[in-house]
Amino acid sequence: MKYESIKTDSGRTTLFSVEEFYEKIVLENHCFICGAPPRSKEFNNEHILPDWLLAKYQLHSQIINLPNQLGQLYGKYTIPCCKDCNSELGDNVEIPMSRLLKLPYNEFSSALTDSYQNISLLFQWLNLIFLKTHLKDMHFYWSMDKRTQSVKIGTSYVWEAMHHVHCIARAHYSAAQITPQAMGSIFVIPGIQHVSIPQFYFHDNTAAQTILFRMDEKIIICVLNDSCAVFNVLTEILQKITSPVTHFQMCELFAIVTHCNLSIKNRPVFFSEISDKSGYQIKADLPHLEFDNIKAGITIGELLYFHVKDMIDENDSTRQFLAEIKENKRTYLFDANGEFVDHGNDLKLAT
Numbered sequence: 625m626k627y628e629s630i631k632t633d634s635g636r637t638t639l640f641s642v643e644e645f646y647e648k649i650v651l652e653n654h655c656f657i658c659g660a661p662p663r664s665k666e667f668n669n670e671h672i673l674p675d676w677l678l679a680k681y682q683l684h685s686q687i688i689n690l691p692n693q694l695g696q697l698y699g700k701y702t703i704p705c706c707k708d709c710n711s712e713l714g715d716n717v718e719i720p721m722s723r724l725l726k727l728p729y730n731e732f733s734s735a736l737t738d739s740y741q742n743i744s745l746l747f748q749w750l751n752l753i754f755l756k757t758h759l760k761d762m763h764f765y766w767s768m769d770k771r772t773q774s775v776k777i778g779t780s781y782v783w784e785a786m787h788h789v790h791c792i793a794r795a796h797y798s799a800a801q802i803t804p805q806a807m808g809s810i811f812v813i814p815g816i817q818h819v820s821i822p823q824f825y826f827h828d829n830t831a832a833q834t835i836l837f838r839m840d841e842k843i844i845i846c847v848l849n850d851s852c853a854v855f856n857v858l859t860e861i862l863q864k865i866t867s868p869v870t871h872f873q874m875c876e877l878f879a880i881v882t883h884c885n886l887s888i889k890n891r892p893v894f895f896s897e898i899s900d901k902s903g904y905q906i907k908a909d910l911p912h913l914e915f916d917n918i919k920a921g922i923t924i925g926e927l928l929y930f931h932v933k934d935m936i937d938e939n940d941s942t943r944q945f946l947a948e949i950k951e952n953k954r955t956y957l958f959d960a961n962g963e964f965v966d967h968g969n970d971l972k973l974a975t
Contacts, residue, residue, distance in 0.1 A: 657709035670705035681824040716796040751792040809855035879927035886920035925952030
């Protein structure tokens, strides 16, 4: 059944239909918040990673690696957004989010524990970053060689699955309430701070809709589309992590989270409900939770290998080491007895 977009009496789009989202936002470069077409009003575009974050970690002149293995300057990594929506996005999402993320780890963690509003804001922000990242992939070709036929990176994505992410990302604009059933798993853990470990790291997995950020000692891993199923399953693992983690441990946890989400057999069904009484609510129908490792189509070791292979120069001495990671024969979080491996003292000695 085809559903139409829902607009207010003033013409403001409360909810884009899947078809209009794909046609206007994905294909035609309309403002990804309000849907205004190019040249219909003033545009100043939106950074994929917000400008305050780029400034904090001096990223404007740094390179982000794209799926086609080419690079793009963070400072020029933007998508179409009208001036009005860019300003509204800053006031309602980026400014309060920047204040929250500038808190030390313990205060940041407490702020999330004490306030659903803060968790909801963080979840919206993570959906926003994920959405912008993948909308931008519709601007890049797999090959930049004009002598060869090539398609845009984003044409391989299942955009119907991104529609829910779009609804969450623009919740401030549509006045949507993100209900607890529609909330994804959010893991916040401390990371070891050391000169050998980058203080900023950003990665996502398109198929699993998982996203990873490291900002100073704060590590945030989020599943966007699981209604907290992964968090509930992995609670026991999280409780074993009793001290700050290394970069490899962070990547392994992200691999575990991503694999767990890919293994869910019956996924939540997200929907929007709009009424005069309750307003606009984003909800989910939750099926019986079952997992199938074969459904994931990839192992934890293969996911971990993908994240760490560029950190290790492949040569005769490391080739076997990399193969063992890929074959799921190496773990960094836990020892043979299942106890957390604490590297904090090792790194302190190396300082």
